[in-house]
Amino acid sequence: MSNEAVIINHSASGACAKVLPFGATVSSFVNAKGKEILFVSKLAKLDGSKATRGGIPLVFPQFGQPNKDMPQHGFLRNNYWKPGTPVDGEKECICDFTLDLKDVVNGRGEGVWKDESTVDCSITLTVKVSADALTTILTVENSGENAFDYQTLFHTYYQIEDGKALDTNICNVTGLAGYKRFDQLTSIETVQGDEPVAVEAELDCIFSPPENQSTLEVEVSTGASSKVLVHATAAADGEIVPVSVVVWNPFVEKSKKMGDFGDEEYHDMICVEPLVNASDKLQTGKKVSFLQKITCL
Numbered sequence: 001m002s003n004e005a006v007i008i009n010h011s012a013s014g015a016c017a018k019v020l021p022f023g024a025t026v027s028s029f030v031n032a033k034g035k036e037i038l039f040v041s042k043l044a045k046l047d048g049s050k051a052t053r054g055g056i057p058l059v060f061p062q063f064g065q066p067n068k069d070m071p072q073h074g075f076l077r078n079n080y081w082k083p084g085t086p087v088d089g090e091k092e093c094i095c096d097f098t099l100d101l102k103d104v105v106n107g108r109g110e111g112v113w114k115d116e117s118t119v120d121c122s123i124t125l126t127v128k129v130s131a132d133a134l135t136t137i138l139t140v141e142n143s144g145e146n147a148f149d150y151q152t153l154f155h156t157y158y159q160i161e162d163g164k165a166l167d168t169n170i171c172n173v174t175g176l177a178g179y180k181r182f183d184q185l186t187s188i189e190t191v192q193g194d195e196p197v198a199v200e201a202e203l204d205c206i207f208s209p210p211e212n213q214s215t216l217e218v219e220v221s222t223g224a225s226s227k228v229l230v231h232a233t234a235a236a237d238g239e240i241v242p243v244s245v246v247v248w249n250p251f252v253e254k255s256k257k258m259g260d261f262g263d264e265e266y267h268d269m270i271c272v273e274p275l276v277n278a279s280d281k282l283q284t285g286k287k288v289s290f291l292q293k294i295t296c297l
């Protein structure tokens, strides 16, 4: 199978995204001003042998590895998807990618996801490119006979200018005051204050919204004068589902342990990953739709 990137070029503005068929991983978004927004490691495997270390890997049906019979972060990011044909319009250029469960050869694990007799669904990623924004919409429709639990996440890697990810004035995330902050490294839970979230050590935290807040809106500062607004929403069976977010930087030691990430590259990136941790199963015939929009400010 070829992993040659699909080019989604919005000709009216010159903005352009690239999507690798392996994982339907958006690996580049260059806005109309010519600025690359996404980080991809120099050591990332781009030949379909491993999930892409960078861009926007897709996570489903599990985040992390609660089910040890399935690989970490599920199977969307490590299988070949079928690309559609980009449709270039005045406002935006759009392309769909689909994954048929029957084509999933990596990572279905040993549990209920192992074959279509226990669970089945149709999976689509829609990518939209406009002058200053990149939108990804993941839709999963339960076409099988059983309801299933799921978590889903856009594992978005942002490029930080001039290797300044550790400069807390340059690289930080704002908009999370009042969110519950669960530190995955220490299991300590606190409430996030007004201060920006920044990289001062290894960072691996899940931020869950206060009640009555379902849409995620955060700003990620990625350089001395560059910022993006991240907006994420989810709906299952028409009902709004709250969106949490993971903020991750592997820092010194963890970087050394990852074979597909340079030892010093933690200076160049931060991951800000909208997460749906569904409390209700997705019932037969119902669909969940999860949207992330990244707007350059």
Ligand code: BG6
Pocket (backbone or CB within 6 Å): 072, 073, 155, 184, 204, 205, 246, 248, 273
């Ligand atoms: C983050 C997790 O989302 O992904 C981290 O919170 C994890 O715990 C990171 O280390 C990278 O995961 P992976 O499987 O791509 O190495």
